[in-house]
Amino acid sequence: MLSQLQELFQRIDKSKIFQSFVIAVIVISALTVGAHTYSLHPTAEFALHWMDIAITAFFLVELVIRYIASKGIKDFFSKGWNIFDFIIVVGSLYPAAGSTIFIARLLRIFRVLRLVSMIPELRLLVNSLLKAIPQMGYIGLLMFVIFYIYAAMGSMLFADINPVLWGDVSISMLTLFRIATFEDWTDVMYETMAVYKLSWIFYLTFIFLTAFIFLNMMVGAILEVMSEEHRNAREEKADVDSLPATQGQVNELKTQVAELKQLLQHKNE
16 A cells, blocks of 8 residues: 555656646745735735745645655655755745744745756756865966965055055955956056056956966866766766666567477477
8 A cells, every 4th residue: 555655646746737826825935025026905815825825835735745755754865955945845844934034934945946857957067066066166266376476476566555455464355356347447546557567467467367367267177067968968868868778678588488498398298
């Protein structure tokens, strides 16, 4: 009985219709959260309140279906996306009443993130980003070193010109971040060029290193991991698609072996 129920829930969980319905409920949940930011009629607020309760109940039921469809608690929590969904669904059970209504609504906003766990393409993107973090961390560390060197140089050279922008290393790093994002950086450059005509070299070399080299290195690291993830996904899909054919070949071989055994028995008789 339990195995039949598990098989039923597995079919429901893997059903495209059910998954599409879950995605639709997630989108509706996001719209209801946004609707609460407007001044609505009390009737509309009442309807949204009960809709929120129904959505929370549905997410809880969907999580229970997925849990029963798995091979036990260990198998369920061995998947990171199941843990992610469990935390979000349990967090949305926080009561939205009284002084806790802000926290409850804040927790319900994160239900939109369940789209990531439901859509395979989004999962692939997030997995690629998470796997690229170590490489991006080393690139970020090297970028910080360059920022620090240029900030120290800028503070020593330009502090007398504009102490608001170049007063110390920390302020200089903020100014350099403004330059790296091209936020009115020419105004900063022309101000120092009025005193040091060759100070444009300082800005152009910094922009070349940060905006062009390091940014492209970041993008390259993410693209490399994404290409690997896409390749692994295609290989897994190919393996799954080849399983029915492999099973059919095994069954055919078993049939042939059985026929050979029958022939040998007839000959021996």
